[in-house]
Amino acid sequence: xxxxxxxxxxxxxxxxxxxxxxxxxxxxxxxxxxxxxxxxxxxxxxxxxxxxxxxxxxxxxxxxxxxxxxxxxxxxxxxxxxxxxxxxxxxxxxxxxxxxxxxxxxxxxxxxxxxxxxxxxxxxxxxxxxxxxxxxxxxxxxxxxxxxxxxxxx
Amino acid sequence: xxxxxxxxxxxxxxxxxxxxxxxxxxxxxxxxxxxxxxxxxxxxxxxxxxxxxxxxxxxxxxxxxxxxxxxxxxxxxxxxxxxxxxxxxxxxxxxxxxxxxxxxxxxxxxxxxxxxxxxxxxxxxxxxxxxxxxxxxxxxxxxxxxxxxxxxxxxxxxxxxxxxxxxxxxxxxxxxxxxxxxxxxxxxxxxxxxxxxxxxxxxxxxxxxxxxxxxxxxxxxxxxxxxxxxxxxxxxxxxxxxxxxxxxxxxxxxxxxxxxxxxxxxxxxxxxxxxxxxxxxxxxxxxxxxxxxxxxxxxxxxxxxxxxxxxxxxxxxxxxxxxxxxxxxxxxxxxxxxxxxxxxxxxxxxxxxxxxxxxxxxxxxxxxxxxxxxxxxxxxxxxxxxxxxxxxxxxxxxxxxxxxxxxxxxxxxxxxxxxxxxxxxxxxxxxxxxxxxxxxxxxxxxxxxxxxxxxxxxxxxxxxxxxxxxxxxxxxxxxxxxxxxxxxxxxxxxxxxxxxxxxxxx
Numbered sequence: 118x119x120x121x122x123x124x125x126x127x128x129x130x131x132x133x134x135x136x137x138x139x140x141x142x143x144x145x146x147x148x149x150x151x152x153x154x155x156x157x158x159x160x161x162x163x164x165x166x167x168x169x170x171x172x173x174x175x176x177x178x179x180x181x182x183x184x185x186x187x188x189x190x191x192x193x194x195x196x197x198x199x200x201x202x203x204x205x206x207x208x209x210x211x212x213x214x215x216x217x218x219x220x221x222x223x224x225x226x227x228x229x230x231x232x233x234x235x236x237x238x239x240x241x242x243x244x245x246x247x248x249x250x251x252x253x254x255x256x257x258x259x260x261x262x263x264x265x266x267x268x269x270x271x
Numbered sequence: 272x273x274x275x276x277x278x279x280x281x282x283x284x285x286x287x288x289x290x291x292x293x294x295x296x297x298x299x300x301x302x303x304x305x306x307x308x309x310x311x312x313x314x315x316x317x318x319x320x321x322x323x324x325x326x327x328x329x330x331x332x333x334x335x336x337x338x339x340x341x342x343x344x345x346x347x348x349x350x351x352x353x354x355x356x357x358x359x360x361x362x363x364x365x366x367x368x369x370x371x372x373x374x375x376x377x378x379x380x381x382x383x384x385x386x387x388x389x390x391x392x393x394x395x396x397x398x399x400x401x402x403x404x405x406x407x408x409x410x411x412x413x414x415x416x417x418x419x420x421x422x423x424x425x426x427x428x429x430x431x432x433x434x435x436x437x438x439x440x441x442x443x444x445x446x447x448x449x450x451x452x453x454x455x456x457x458x459x460x461x462x463x464x465x466x467x468x469x470x471x472x473x474x475x476x477x478x479x480x481x482x483x484x485x486x487x488x489x490x491x492x493x494x495x496x497x498x499x500x501x502x503x504x505x506x507x508x509x510x511x512x513x514x515x516x517x518x519x520x521x522x523x524x525x526x527x528x529x530x531x532x533x534x535x536x537x538x539x540x541x542x543x544x545x546x547x548x549x550x551x552x553x554x555x556x557x558x559x560x561x562x563x564x565x566x567x568x569x570x571x572x573x574x575x576x577x578x579x580x581x582x583x584x585x586x587x588x589x590x591x592x593x594x595x596x597x598x599x600x601x602x603x604x605x606x607x608x609x610x611x612x613x614x615x616x617x618x619x620x621x622x623x624x625x626x627x628x629x630x631x632x633x634x635x636x637x638x639x640x641x642x643x644x645x646x647x648x649x650x651x652x653x654x655x656x657x658x659x660x661x662x663x664x665x666x667x668x669x670x671x672x673x674x675x676x677x678x679x680x681x682x683x684x685x686x687x688x689x690x691x692x693x694x695x696x697x698x699x700x701x702x703x704x705x706x707x708x709x710x711x712x713x714x715x716x717x718x719x720x721x722x723x724x725x726x727x728x729x730x731x732x733x734x735x736x737x738x739x740x741x742x743x744x745x746x747x748x749x750x751x752x753x754x755x756x757x758x759x760x761x762x763x764x765x766x767x768x769x770x771x772x773x774x775x776x777x
Binding site for chain 2 (some may be wrong): 137138140141142143145146157167176177180181182183184195199200201202203204205236237238239240241242243244245247249252253254255256257266271
């Protein structure tokens, strides 16, 4: 998407939220949904619309783990790395996933298919280890089920 | 024929959607997506209506659907049958006040909710004064279920007694602690209960606007809560002049963005205001100067969820459960390396052993239980020798541990406790908001010191103890202040693990 389109999208989303500064997180979520990331070009537009400084908006974007500055792959897999999943070989699962995808957590595969992320707790602690594949929960994951979940993705 | 297949995320994570669509393809079958009973080890848990009650099957895969349907239709016994759900010991032994409807109702059916006692508490509240409602909550002995266990009645009274042109009710649904999922189950499985509890809080304190702050890792909970709020508004259980009275309350869902610290109440307020989730100094208390500087009730999902029962049945009825200063029930969450994981709501006083070995059936791996982390990433590691400890805020505090939100993560004897201690520091470093030095710098130094100890440097042991002491007493909030608990408990109870790396090197 061109920079002009990004700024136009940012202005439209901010306006939908009444240009209210307290809705900044909601605006950023929607922007990421629409553009695939919180694009740099959108930040000054949002700051102006919400009557905030660019530094304030930058501060919020960089504070929260969810907001990405570059678009993700076509699919996002979030693997839980918290204690409950650790107790069920979650560390091994993450290592296998990195090996299978040939990418470190936080990275995107070369073909742009999958972005692998490490998160802390999905609330699926009674069926650890767990992951979200494009927001679809999967429990009791091992290297084998991870591999087939990736294979199913287009 | 009606078939109930849970729509809870944990059930979905184990294949409930595939099971539901397999049933939907069968002739004469109506699929209802109910909430989960909380027996996660039996999920996907499928239930049929019978004249004697619900008959259950689990864990079901899509492949089993044909054969279950056949044998259920012909009254034959299937290998996955568990008999009548009401007769299951695992459920019968529980005391479900908050989770009374779990697994029984369709989460988004208002008529189901009302048929099973829903809105009785709110109806009572609508006839009472704010002070009378607050007294009921105080009498119940309810303490904040988010972990800090502050008396809910006192908090509400402070907001009620503070005059302001606008007050707020905020629900902290940023359930980021590993090993906890009760908040998620309430939001996905019984959202009207949370709406009812928050509305009662609004009426009690004179707040007309509420926010539910839900973490983004819970996409299903966000969707269900939004839908439930729209349904409640439509039926006039939310909005202006609720059920024709002069009371009004509106509710909005806000989604977090992956910052654990926003589960700290003042960081959550900053986040709700659209800012970085930085922890605020206290005082002023949020009950006096909270969201947008106005008096604000902040409670956890489970605290609000307990309120409808208290109003409907009276504070005394709730207080009759529990012991000492821990009154009522707590939905315990059995997690991690556990054979029968899930949700167990019991009165305070039950022992860890009854939960982990009784309900939980021991570890999933079949190995020996070595440690349990109770109360999330900031809770202490409790060794197996303390299995007879009773779940009671004061008993745990006396042992240097905490009940917290009731999450219990079980580890078997393959766990490396030095690695767990290191992780606690690492997690604190990643999630620190950065406002106070003991947490921001201390956690980073903590990782280094744990590494030194693991490398066999015994001179680093007193440094770690000293650092933990500084973090404990010098941090602004519980993140820096409680990270020492998992670290020091691991070191105290499992010192051998900290010299293992050295031995391996030699």
